[in-house]
Amino acid sequence: MKILSAPMAGFSNYAYRELIRTLGGADIIETEMVSARSFVELELRSNEYPSRLWGVQDEPNVVVQIWDNSPDTLEEFTKRLVNDFHVGGIDLNFGCPARQIADKSESGSYLLKFPNRIGDIVSRVVAAAEGKIPVTAKIRLGCTIDSINAIDVAQAIESAGANGVIVHGRTASEMYRGNANWEAIASIKPKLRRIKLYGNGDIKTVKDALEKIRNYPVDGIMIGRGALSKPWIFSQISAVLDNREIPPEPTDSELNHIIKLHYELLRKQLLPQSAILQLRKHVCYYVAGKTESRQFRNAISQTNNPIDFFNLINNFLNSELL
Numbered sequence: 001m002k003i004l005s006a007p008m009a010g011f012s013n014y015a016y017r018e019l020i021r022t023l024g025g026a027d028i029i030e031t032e033m034v035s036a037r038s039f040v041e042l043e044l045r046s047n048e049y050p051s052r053l054w055g056v057q058d059e060p061n062v063v064v065q066i067w068d069n070s071p072d073t074l075e076e077f078t079k080r081l082v083n084d085f086h087v088g089g090i091d092l093n094f095g096c097p098a099r100q101i102a103d104k105s106e107s108g109s110y111l112l113k114f115p116n117r118i119g120d121i122v123s124r125v126v127a128a129a130e131g132k133i134p135v136t137a138k139i140r141l142g143c144t145i146d147s148i149n150a151i152d153v154a155q156a157i158e159s160a161g162a163n164g165v166i167v168h169g170r171t172a173s174e175m176y177r178g179n180a181n182w183e184a185i186a187s188i189k190p191k192l193r194r195i196k197l198y199g200n201g202d203i204k205t206v207k208d209a210l211e212k213i214r215n216y217p218v219d220g221i222m223i224g225r226g227a228l229s230k231p232w233i234f235s236q237i238s239a240v241l242d243n244r245e246i247p248p249e250p251t252d253s254e255l256n257h258i259i260k261l262h263y264e265l266l267r268k269q270l271l272p273q274s275a276i277l278q279l280r281k282h283v284c285y286y287v288a289g290k291t292e293s294r295q296f297r298n299a300i301s302q303t304n305n306p307i308d309f310f311n312l313i314n315n316f317l318n319s320e321l322l
């Protein structure tokens with residue numbers, strides 16, 4: 001059973017991935033989705049890389065999620081990621097419902113309408129990877145509730161030679177509403193012959209993870225938002241799966257250490273004020289549910305000065321680290 005950390009635009013950057021790696025338990029860690037076109041164009045124009053690739057070159061085994069609708073562009077990007085960035089895997093995005101990606105760029109979940117096009121893209125990317133790294137595709141159940149076609153799409157992905165398919169159990173038009181439909185995810189399993197099926201959607205706690213693992217025939221689970229609040233959730237789940245004692249929730253003082261580490265990791269890429277802006281988003285998730293967290297979130301959202309920021313954190317978490 002594999003545990004995957006989900007691609008999340010605006011969140012799963014270098015620092016977040018390294019934090020997850022340090023806390024342990026995730027078998028596969030994905031980047032934010034990276035535009036293949038922006039890579040190719042930026043490099044042509046100015047010999048630069050999209051900032052979302054920051055850190056990837058030095059990271060062990062990281063899976064880069066890529067998006068576009070042009071097989072040529074995706075093929076070119078894949079070759080570079082495999083041969084120059086030495087990535088651990090490639091995941092193709094066929095699930096993003098955001099207007100900018102799906103409507104304007106006819107990519108992401110837009111392509112779910114065309115299983116054949118998805119098959120063409122996957123086979124070109126698989127060929128470009130030359131068997132050196134695994135290729136997966138991440139999909140939703142379909143575009144709308146009336147056009148659920150995840151089985152067709154998953155079969156096209158399998159026939160095209162991918163190693164696995166990750167399924168978020170909602171349609172694109174549902175965005176994040178309602179509950180992920182794990183029965184629909186499970187119905188894909190008997191229709192696959194060779195590739196792995198990873199289920200995704202609404203795993204917020206260790207209990208949720210075990211419920212999905214025990215009740216649905218998946219080869220792995222992917223966790224997104226649940227790990228924004230609890231990046232240590234992977235270590236807890238993997239402990240249960242290995243029959244080890246579950247590491248407890250961090251104390252306030254341990255959480256303070258985690259936040260400090262997160263800041264240091266962000267600082268490798270960003271200047272102090274930008275690092276604080278990014279960290280702020282994560283800290284809001286970390287403290288959600290704690291007493292008086294609303295006032296605290298208001299207070300930290302008004303500063304991007306590291307000293308003030310950490311004073312507020314020390315105060316709230318009742319521990320001195322700076």
Ligand SMILES: Cc1cc2nc3c(=O)[nH]c(=O)nc-3n(C[C@H](O)[C@H](O)[C@H](O)COP(=O)(O)O)c2cc1C
Binds near residue numbers: 203
């Ligand atoms: C802020 C945010 C950004 C996301 N960005 C991506 C992305 O870049 N690529 C992708 O395939 N899915 C993206 N997703 C979807 C997640 O990977 C995941 O499929 C979804 O959140 C459901 O899983 P969860 O309930 O565990 O969060 C994003 C989700 C969120 C909340």
